[in-house]
Amino acid sequence: MNLLTQLCEAALFSAARPLTVEELATLDPEATLADVRTALDELREHYDFNQHGVELVELAGGYQILTRPVHAAAIERAQFSARAPRLTAAALETLAVIAYRQPVGRAEIEEIRGVSAGGVLRTLQERGLLEVVGRSEALGRPLLYGTTPLFLELLGLRDLTDLPKAEELTIALHPHRPEAQGPDDAEAYVPAES
Amino acid sequence: MTAPNAVPPTIALGAEPGFVVQLEAFSGPLDLLLHLLREEKIEIADIPIARICDQFLKAIHELGLNQAADYLEMASRLVRLKVQLLLPRNLDDDEWEDPRAELVRRLLEYQQIREIAQWMGSAVERRTERLARGYLPPPPDLPPLPLTLDLLGLLQAVDRVIAAIPIPVLHRVVARPLDVEGATRRIEALLEAHGEIGWLDALGPEPTIADLLSILLALLELARRGVLQLRQPAPFAPMVIARESAHPAV
Numbered sequence: 001m002n003l004l005t006q007l008c009e010a011a012l013f014s015a016a017r018p019l020t021v022e023e024l025a026t027l028d029p030e031a032t033l034a035d036v037r038t039a040l041d042e043l044r045e046h047y048d049f050n051q052h053g054v055e056l057v058e059l060a061g062g063y064q065i066l067t068r069p070v071h072a073a074a075i076e077r078a079q080f081s082a083r084a085p086r087l088t089a090a091a092l093e094t095l096a097v098i099a100y101r102q103p104v105g106r107a108e109i110e111e112i113r114g115v116s117a118g119g120v121l122r123t124l125q126e127r128g129l130l131e132v133v134g135r136s137e138a139l140g141r142p143l144l145y146g147t148t149p150l151f152l153e154l155l156g157l158r159d160l161t162d163l164p165k166a167e168e169l170t171i172a173l174h175p176h177r178p179e180a181q182g183p184d185d186a187e188a189y190v191p192a193e194s
Numbered sequence: 195m196t197a198p199n200a201v202p203p204t205i206a207l208g209a210e211p212g213f214v215v216q217l218e219a220f221s222g223p224l225d226l227l228l229h230l231l232r233e234e235k236i237e238i239a240d241i242p243i244a245r246i247c248d249q250f251l252k253a254i255h256e257l258g259l260n261q262a263a264d265y266l267e268m269a270s271r272l273v274r275l276k277v278q279l280l281l282p283r284n285l286d287d288d289e290w291e292d293p294r295a296e297l298v299r300r301l302l303e304y305q306q307i308r309e310i311a312q313w314m315g316s317a318v319e320r321r322t323e324r325l326a327r328g329y330l331p332p333p334p335d336l337p338p339l340p341l342t343l344d345l346l347g348l349l350q351a352v353d354r355v356i357a358a359i360p361i362p363v364l365h366r367v368v369a370r371p372l373d374v375e376g377a378t379r380r381i382e383a384l385l386e387a388h389g390e391i392g393w394l395d396a397l398g399p400e401p402t403i404a405d406l407l408s409i410l411l412a413l414l415e416l417a418r419r420g421v422l423q424l425r426q427p428a429p430f431a432p433m434v435i436a437r438e439s440a441h442p443a444v
Binding site for chain 2: 013016055057064065066067068069071072075086087088089090092093095096097099100112113114115116153154155156157163164
């Protein structure tokens with residue numbers, strides 16, 4: 001392993017979240033992004049070839065060292081680590097609507113799910129899975145929600161394109177039908193003032 | 195989701211205790227509706243509204259009123275649909291639109307969201323099979339270094355402050371009010387040019403006490419607005435004024 005690979009490994013080991021290639025490149029002023037990618041490839045192969053208990057996983061736009069799934073049960077049995085609490089069906093449905101329609105307002109979420117969404121939205125926001133990404137131009141300028149990098153991390157996705165595509169679903173995706181919502185508030189939004 | 199009644203629901207509807215449903219198990223009226231349709235193996239596109247409506251009303255009967263609002267809304271929709279379908283219509287009326295169309299669209303849309311939610315649930319499940327390092331709380335901000343101070347250091351600091359004020363006039367009505375706007379422009383121009391400046395640079399040559407105060411107020415105001423950052427690398431070191439860098443993209 002060359003020095004940059006060692007450096008990347010050390011950084012990924014010490015960080016509590018996935019690190020991006022750009023972030024890793026700051027470890028060494030000489031290193032280019034391509035160097036870092038090569039180093040990451042080397043690290044991944046090293047873990048795989050030598051059958052390490054951990055592997056390098058691409059996640060939420062970055063990289064993280066995670067244990068291999070095969071060891072999860074034993075680690076949990078020994079109570080070295082615990083799983084995060086599960087998400088409720090309501091939380092998952094709300095996240096599903098937002099992941100596909102973001103930026104999206106509360107009214108549209110409630111329309112699709114047929115239930116009020118205030119409590120779930122607040123909980124998800126507190127858990128850092130959602131954030132307010134702007135305000136709709138529609139009447140009352142309602143808040144628009146979007147998913148966060150933590151959402152990708154929780155689902156183990158590299159980015160939103162890892163979500164199933166419309167054609168992979170058994171029920172075909174319906175085209176947007178914005179006429180019930182007045183102006184197409186999926187497009188017309190302005191960023192929230194910071 | 196439980197429907198412990200193994201008897202065909204059409205018969206169960208006539209029977210006394212009726213349809214027992216655990217409503218906590220449903221995430222909303224659409225979910226309950228889909229469940230009823232599945233129970234009866236009914237195609238979404240061809241819902242027997244009258245029957246489903248009755249079943250739906252029965253099912254929500256058990257529900258506490260405080261939670262029932264969403265379900266009641268759906269119930270009223272169903273009753274309305276039932277009425278609409280009961281009204282006679284001209285058979286060769288081409289304009290006639292199936293009043294169930296909107297409900298069908300919503301059910302299909304909801305079913306799709308359910309499918310995605312299910313996929314996401316198993317994605318979370320797969321992800322939890324891979325453990326990251328144990329949760330590390332973010333490192334606390336380093337406490338400021340304790341002041342190691344002797345009398346000489348204190349006096350020197352006082353000297354430096356006094357030295358920055360060229361004319362130590364203590365009681366004089368300042369004829370000109372403080373020019374905070376001018377000071378703000380001056381600091382912004384300096385930061386534009388240099389990015390990072392020292393406190394003495396901001397002060398300029400031979401500042402009056404009014405200049406000093408103007409600059410100080412302007413600095414505090416700019417720092418409050420988040421335009422710049424004030425740092426003091428060590429106790430008594432000259433203050434460093436830096437432009438607030440843009441938020442790093444995460």
